[in-house]
Amino acid sequence: MAFDVIVVGARAAGAATALLLARLGHDVVLVDRTTFPADTVSTHQIARSGVVQLRRWGVLDSVLASGAPALRQVTFTAEGDSATRVIADKAGVDFLVAPRRYILDMLMIEASVRAGVQLRQGVVVTRVGRDATGRATGVHGYDAAGFPVDIRARFVVGADGLGSTVARSVGAAVVENRHHNGAVQYAYFADVDWCGLEFYVADRALAGVFPTHHGEACVWIGTPSADARAARRRSASRAQAFTAELEYAAPELTARLREGRRRSPVNGMLRMPNVLRAAHGPGWALVGDAGYHRDALTGYGISDAYRDAEILALALHRALLGEVEETSALAAYQRDRDRHLRCIFELTCALAEYPPPHRFVELQKALGRAIDIEAAALAGLVPSRTGRDVSTKEKP
Secondary structure: OEEEEEEEOOOHHHHHHHHHHHHOOOOEEEEEOOOOOOOOOOOOOEOHHHHHHHHHOOOHHHHHHOOOOOEOEEEEEEOOEEEEEEOOOEOOEOOEEOOOHHHHHHHHHHHHHHOOOEEEEOOEEEEEEEOOOOOEEEEEEEOOOOOEEEEEEEEEEEOOOOOOHHHHHHOOOEEEEOOOOEEEEEEEEEOOOOOOEEEEEEOOEEEEEEEOHHHOEEEEEEEEHHHHHHHHHHOOOHHHHHHHHHHHHOHHHHHHHHOOEEOOOOEEEEEEOOEEEOOEEOOEEEOHHHOEEOOHHHOOHHHHHHHHHHHHHHHHHHHHHOOOOHHHHHHHHHHHHHHHHHHHHHHHHHHOOOOOHHHHHHHHHHHHHHHHHHHHHHHOOOOOOOOOOOOOOOOO
């Protein structure tokens, strides 16, 4: 059987792409080497624009029902001053969420399966199949038992992360490669009173708190990579280095954490690329981190993935129906992706240079305005047809 689309990678970008294509009436298979539910490296706060899309897709109620708290206020501390504000109602959203990835990704996968997507877990894709003209025709790999897997499709979508096998197999070119000087590390803490989202600006550091499931919060810190590596060298353990960096950037927060409990190891990345790949070629496309990766400092990765998934799904829908020639449809996807990502990408790169605190605060304010503009644009999109999925509609 040949599918309309095979999506490789079932996390944020992949599950969303598959969900939307299935709701538009297409035969989609979603494959991933992982067996879900499973966690992944992520600080997982979803910006307003991503929350707007979850609401439009009918998944937001499930996220809240899973126990992810609605975050309705944010406190920003910089240069000795703290300010707390209520999250305003914009684009139909007056709260943010930071669900754990093993819960969020599973909810999106379940929604896609209800829409008619065929899910194949534990499948390792080793290469993209191509015909004599070089056009992608499907994927080859093996399953959890080691048996070969060959899946054919009219289009192959790589949503398999920064180290994308699909991107490597099709030779997707890197079209922009900026600095990779940033590090973000995090751990989960419990038995502390959380007051919504919290951010702490210091010289060469930004720390934050994202309350999540089970009364816990993701407590994180972003620094230049060189500073994170130096802290590791000075410390006896990764946890000790993390605590020392937090003590420097947010001493009041660190004192509160001592009253609680760290519930996880310290995780994260010490070197985060800011890179943009070509997003399409004959019979293939890339979405999410496979096509575009930015420093996690701005907390926009999930929102980027959801936005690009919707742009790609609509482009593939038009190509599959023959409304637009496929090269034109996918070229339009890449243009739209690049146009939408540009402002926040530039702000991310500027913030990841860790300028002096006053300049850092100015850039953070510009980031907030850019997110609100994008959220308003996404809120105005026409919802995709629900196809076979009638159970995920938002309640009136």
